Amino acid sequence: MRSLALALRASWGALAxxxxxxxxxxxxxxxxxxxxxxxxxxxxxxNAFTLALPLIVLAAGLDAQRDSDVSSPLYPxxxxxxxxxxxxxxxxxxTSWMLAAFIAASATLLITTWGRSDPIEFPWLVLxxxxxxxxxxxxxxxxxxxxxxxxxxxxxxxxxxxxxxxxLAYGTGSPSALLTAxxxxxxxxxxxxxxxxxxxxxxxxxxxxxxxxxxxxxRRSKPWLGMAAAGVMVGLGLVSxxxxxxxxxxxxxxxxxxxxxxxxxxxxxxxxAYYLPALRDVTDAMVEDLDxxxxxxxxxxxxxxxxxxxxxxxxxxxxxAGPGMLAEYLAPDLVRWLACEGTPGEVAVSDDVxxxxxxLAWRAVPDALPPQAFDETHGIPEGPISEQxxxxxxxxxxxCAPL
Amino acid sequence: xxxxxxxYFRARQLSRALGTVVVLGLVTAAxxxxxxxxxxxxxxxxxxxxxxLALMPVIVxxxxxxxxxxxxxxxxxxxxxxxxxxxxxxxxxxxxLAIMLLLGAATLPEEKPYLLVATHFAAGTGLSLLITAWLxxxxxxxxxxxxxxxxxxxxxxxxxxxxxxxFGPYPTQWSVAVCCxxxxxxxxTHVTRRPRE
Numbered sequence: 001m002r003s004l005a006l007a008l009r010a011s012w013g014a015l016a017x018x019x020x021x022x023x024x025x026x027x028x029x030x031x032x033x034x035x036x037x038x039x040x041x042x043x044x045x046x047n048a049f050t051l052a053l054p055l056i057v058l059a060a061g062l063d064a065q066r067d068s069d070v071s072s073p074l075y076p077x078x079x080x081x082x083x084x085x086x087x088x089x090x091x092x093x094x095t096s097w098m099l100a101a102f103i104a105a106s107a108t109l110l111i112t113t114w115g116r117s118d119p120i121e122f123p124w125l126v127l128x129x130x131x132x133x134x135x136x137x138x139x140x141x142x143x144x145x146x147x148x149x150x151x152x153x154x155x156x157x158x159x160x161x162x163x164x165x166x167x168l169a170y171g172t173g174s175p176s177a178l179l180t181a182x183x184x185x186x187x188x189x190x191x192x193x194x195x196x197x198x199x200x201x202x203x204x205x206x207x208x209x210x211x212x213x214x215x216x217x218x219r220r221s222k223p224w225l226g227m228a229a230a231g232v233m234v235g236l237g238l239v240s241x242x243x244x245x246x247x248x249x250x251x252x253x254x255x256x257x258x259x260x261x262x263x264x265x266x267x268x269x270x271x272x273a274y275y276l277p278a279l280r281d282v283t284d285a286m287v288e289d290l291d292x293x294x295x296x297x298x299x300x301x302x303x304x305x306x307x308x309x310x311x312x313x314x315x316x317x318x319x320x321a322g323p324g325m326l327a328e329y330l331a332p333d334l335v336r337w338l339a340c341e342g343t344p345g346e347v348a349v350s351d352d353v354x355x356x357x358x359x360l361a362w363r364a365v366p367d368a369l370p371p372q373a374f375d376e377t378h379g380i381p382e383g384p385i386s387e388q389x390x391x392x393x394x395x396x397x398x399x400c401a402p403l
Numbered sequence: 404x405x406x407x408x409x410x411y412f413r414a415r416q417l418s419r420a421l422g423t424v425v426v427l428g429l430v431t432a433a434x435x436x437x438x439x440x441x442x443x444x445x446x447x448x449x450x451x452x453x454x455x456l457a458l459m460p461v462i463v464x465x466x467x468x469x470x471x472x473x474x475x476x477x478x479x480x481x482x483x484x485x486x487x488x489x490x491x492x493x494x495x496x497x498x499x500l501a502i503m504l505l506l507g508a509a510t511l512p513e514e515k516p517y518l519l520v521a522t523h524f525a526a527g528t529g530l531s532l533l534i535t536a537w538l539x540x541x542x543x544x545x546x547x548x549x550x551x552x553x554x555x556x557x558x559x560x561x562x563x564x565x566x567x568x569x570f571g572p573y574p575t576q577w578s579v580a581v582c583c584x585x586x587x588x589x590x591x592t593h594v595t596r597r598p599r600e
Contacts (some may be wrong), residue, residue: 023553030557030564051552058544151469155427157550158462163455308541 013097060141207237
């Protein structure tokens with residue numbers, strides 16, 4: 001315990017970890033007031049820690065360089081310990097600080113979700129991969145700090161880890177995106193981190209951690225031998241990641257939905273139950289009166305739920321959608337379904353189609369500007385609703401391109 | 404001239420110091436040229452270049468502060484003279500780079516990325532100088548890049564928060580004014596502060 005206490009006290013993590021936690025929490029809570037589903041929230045916590053990567057690598061690197069700074073008041077009492085033990089304790093110290101920050105930030109974001117949404121599955125795998133990712137970066141920071149001069153370490157730590165991770169994440173769907181725990185797509189409701197992808201990612205992060213520690217500890221004795229051993233470890237980790245499929249997301253084991261009866265049945269994932277009342281009102285307002293000219297779907301369901309030909313599927317693409325946003329998400333998919341009368345097909349984007357989507361959304365949210373205010377050339381009748389419905393139906397004729 | 408300047412570039416390592424700043428500047432220019440003539444309306448596939456363009460000048464600013472600040476403690480402990488002349492010269496060197504960047508932005512007003520580079524450089528340098536006035540430059544490296552990244556990543560923040568996120572990806576009149584003020588305040592603090600003990 002004394003060694004751990006010493007490692008914690010002697011680490012730059014004491015300063016870096018609170019800053020990392022504050023940055024991650026600010027990222028999570030300020031961005032549109034984040035309240036997502038549980039998987040999304042856990043992945044957002046991991047993504048938020050991308051902000052902390054420069055701090056993680058920098059603090060670990062400075063810890064590694066503390067060896068030569070005997071004037072520091074935090075200089076550890078090393079006694080006769082070997083360099084390997086010192087490096088390992090340094091890694092334990094900085095990793096403990098950063099994991100504490102990660103746990104605190106994740107807990108804060110998950111608690112904001114807890115108040116509104118019950119989990120389908122607790123996101124253990126996402127958080128575990130995040131832990132492995134942070135541990136790997138602390139080891140890499142120690143390795144960089146052991147070899148680079150101070151200014152080089154400062155510049156590399158501030159630039160490289162963040163840009164590398166963000167760059168890798170933008171190859172979503174390719175195996176190289178699994179080299180980082182950051183996920184550009186975020187795990188939407190109804191999906192979870194695939195166990196096989198998580199296992200490969202953890203193997204890669206373990207290889208990076210061990211490789212980084214070998215390089216850091218081999219500095220004094222046999223640096224080239226250490227680098228060769230680390231190269232083998234990292235190479236094996238790379239092979240394990242890059243030789244498999246690139247998809248991180250997989251459907252959840254059990255489909256849990258909750259539905260409400262209205263003019264049509266509206267269903268959402270259980271984690272999005274808090275959307276249901278507003279969504280039912282929006283859907284009712286949209287489809288009301290349309291049955292005089294068009295067939296109506298039996299069911300409107302959130303993306304990922306089981307569908308039939310008479311179901312409209314739509315995706316809620318933000319975390320705090322109000323009625324206006326829900327109407328905007330639903331209108332394009334409803335127009336496509338109505339134009340294709342339930343058969344698989346696509347509707348090309350055109351002014352005629354856009355003004356009809358806007359008309360549907362306006363019916364659901366009358367506070368929004370009426371579509372006439374945007375474009376007066378499409379001849380929206382000013383008369384009774386039946387004339388407007390006929391105008392709406394006539395504009396969809398021939399718009400469907402069968403798949 | 405070299406006698407005056409070199410102590411502030413890590414004591415007789417002027418060429419290495421200038422080389423470091425020039426390389427970082429070239430990286431910034433290379434990243435920036437990928438996004439000229441205009442920043443995209445959303446991040447999307449352009450996320451990495453935009454973030455790089457916005458982040459690199461901050462790093463250049465903190466690096467300049469570190470390079471020029473590093474011998475200061477020793478110098479100020481041993482110097483019997485006032486340091487205002489040296490510090491002013493240092494400020495001029497720093498401001499020279501910022502002024503060149505601002506002139507570039509002024510001559511090409513439609514090229515907003517240039518404005519982003521200039522303002523972020525000024526704010527990064529100013530904040531770092533303010534921090535190093537009381538703490539070590541390590542604190543500047545721990546805090547300034549993280550704050551810059553936070554400003555860049557929280558791009559969906561409510562309007563109420565935007566005024567304090569000065570390193571935003573899209574320069575506004577407010578952010579330009581704040582960044583220039585931070586730069587000026589940092590330089591003024593550096594020039595006028597008492598010698599270090």
